[in-house]
Amino acid sequence: MNAPTSLANNPGHAPSWYAASANDKTIRPTLEGDVEADVCIIGAGFSGISAGLTLAERGYSVIVLEGSRIGFGASGRNGGQIVNGYSRDLKTIASRYGEEKAVKLGAMSLEGGNIIRERVETYGIDCDLRHGGFFAAFTDKQIREMAAHKAHWEKHGHDGLEMVAKADLPGIVKCDLYAGGMVDRYGGHIHPLNLVLGEARALESLGGRIFENSRATGVDTGPSPSVRTAKGSVKAKYVLVCGNAYLGELLPQIGSRMMPVSSQVIVTEPLDEATITNLLPADYCVEDANYVLDYYRRTADNRLLFGGGIGYGGQDPANIVAKIQPHLAKTFPSLAKKKIDFAWSGNFALTFSRIPHMGKLSDTVYFSHGDSGHGVTTTHLLGKILGEAVSGHAERFDVWSSLPNFPFPGGKTFRVPLTALGAWWYGLRDKLGM
Known part of the structure; x- marks a missing residue:
């Protein structure tokens, strides 16, 4: 691990120990012009990079759009703790959604941590695990x-x-x-910023492209979806929305539920x-x-x-x-x-339920957000599940997307x-x- 240095050579991040001690301070290019890929992902945090890596490992061409820097949001600022499970325990999940759903979510509850450990080993990621x-x-x-x-x-x-x-x-x-x-x-x-940077490098090694300082300004959710930025656009077969707490007003139908x-x-x-x-x-x-x-x-x-x-x-x-x-x-x-x-x-x-919210805006646009304080592990799990769904294996996605989600009382x-x-x-x- 690099010793912390000045933040001046790693601009665009919060003034954190993570940014100062990041192993990779490379600034990726800004998207300029119109490009195409099988999948366009909005957000280069754990959810987006996990989904992108899952898809790239399966041979899909992937473009990730990040409004700031890789790991700019919670993925690069959190406490760095691998905490298993969800923000609500399995007994509460059973009482809310039924024992069958609790069994299925329980079977996934350790997977996020396992994904992290497997990727650290597979790709040689130096993140102080x-x-x-x-x-x-x-x-x-x-x-x-x-x-x-x-x-x-x-x-x-x-x-x-x-x-x-x-x-x-x-x-x-x-x-x-x-x-x-x-x-x-x-x-x-773990050092969470070095983890997501290492995963991003792994994605790039498999042909994935990541554009920083390329905030999405609009999303076409039709049968041939596209994502617009200030200087370009991405046309894709699928779009995955993984902006989480930093999504802003891009898609109010998602943002209103977190x-x-x-x-x-x-x-x-x-x-x-x-x-x-x-x-x-x-x-x-x-x-x-x-x-x-x-x-x-x-x-x-x-x-x-x-x-x-x-x-x-x-x-x-x-x-x-x-x-x-x-x-x-x-x-x-x-x-x-x-x-x-x-x-x-x-x-x-x-989220109001304190349970992650997954779903679709159309047959071509998927989203995941609202890990509610348990994001290090669940983002890795749910990012993988997004990748599974796009590649034709939506069984686990369907479990999550079937969970009811409600807006907060009182509105904004x-x-x-x-x-x-x-x-x-x-x-x-x-x-x-x-």
């Missing part, structure tokens, strides 16, 4: 809930979960706040090896069990990357460090005065305050141990 994740519980109630999730998940074949008692916490994380927790041995963490939500990340100065190893001896990524949660992990150059916070509607706080550093200091008092070298914010797409005007009110209530429950 580490294995293992930990869910930290503050209360006995949260421990009981974790144990129940573990038992239900094991019914769907997940055999990598292990409950951890408070006495055993020092082997995983040195924090006095926690009452226990659960290890997921199929979890892990809401951008911001999360913030800070990264400390490099710590000495003994300090970071003492705090996170197992080198697992960690997230806590609160509704508005904190998450953190060790980086390859021995920094602590710590994230949290939430901004419905995608608003960034006035001072990211002031918002997040107190949480870091509470979790690890010994780091309270450490210098913060990087601080950034980024948006993910939230009131969805933010109503959602924030709900988050306040659940946050209060966490504080009161309810």
Whole structure:
């Protein structure tokens, strides 16, 4: 992994540690003129690149249009945690959509992480892959809930979960706040921007073309679809819309079913090896069990990357460090005065159901969005499923697209305050141990 340098030689990204330490800072060309491909993909994040790589491996010609840079959005800004499953557990999915759907989604629930590991191995992607994740519980109630999730998940074949008692916490994380927790041995963490850049290189090695700074300005959803940009167009047999929280107003029929939500990340100065190893001896990524949660992990150059916070509607706080550093200091008092070298914010797409939304705008235009905070793994899975559907194997796509999706109550005007009110209530429950 490259040591972080100035962001000046990697323009167009958020001011993140990821952008500073990216292995590949190549700027791809802007689309100029009219071109053709079998498939045109809007968005060069995990969903779009995963779909494109799936199709290129099957011999399709692929063009990806990115409004900014590869991994500009959540794919290149997230906490870098491989968290299995979905934003709602399989028991909730069964109660909402029926046991048959829960079984089918359960069978896919570990696949996203497996896709990541397979592509890292197949294409030799240098993204600091580490294995293992930990869910930290503050209360006995949260421990009981974790144990129940573990038992239900094991019914769907997940055999990598292990409950951890408070006495055993020092082997995983040195924090006095926690009452226990659960290890997921199929979890892990990565440098997400280097992962998506490596996957993009793999796509290009198979003949795929990626155009940066080429924002889609219009989409023809007819039998011969096309996508327009400011300086050109792509004519294709299929179009895949993978813009997620950064889709903007391009396709309101999709955008109205999701809401951008911001999360913030800070990264400390490099710590000495003994300090970071003492705090996170197992080198697992960690997230806590609160509704508005904190998450953190060790980086390859021995920094602590710590994230949290939430901004419905995608608003960034006035001072990211002031918002997040107190949480870091509470979790690890010994780091309270450490210098913060990087601080950034980024948006993910939230659906009202907190379940990803897949579907079609026509027989030639497919979309996927709304991973609702579990995007690292689900985007890889759903991108692959988009590729399967285009290549004539839509069975798994049909499962996802059959799930009902609803707009947020209150429309664009009131969805933010109503959602924030709900988050306040659940946050209060966490504080009161309810």
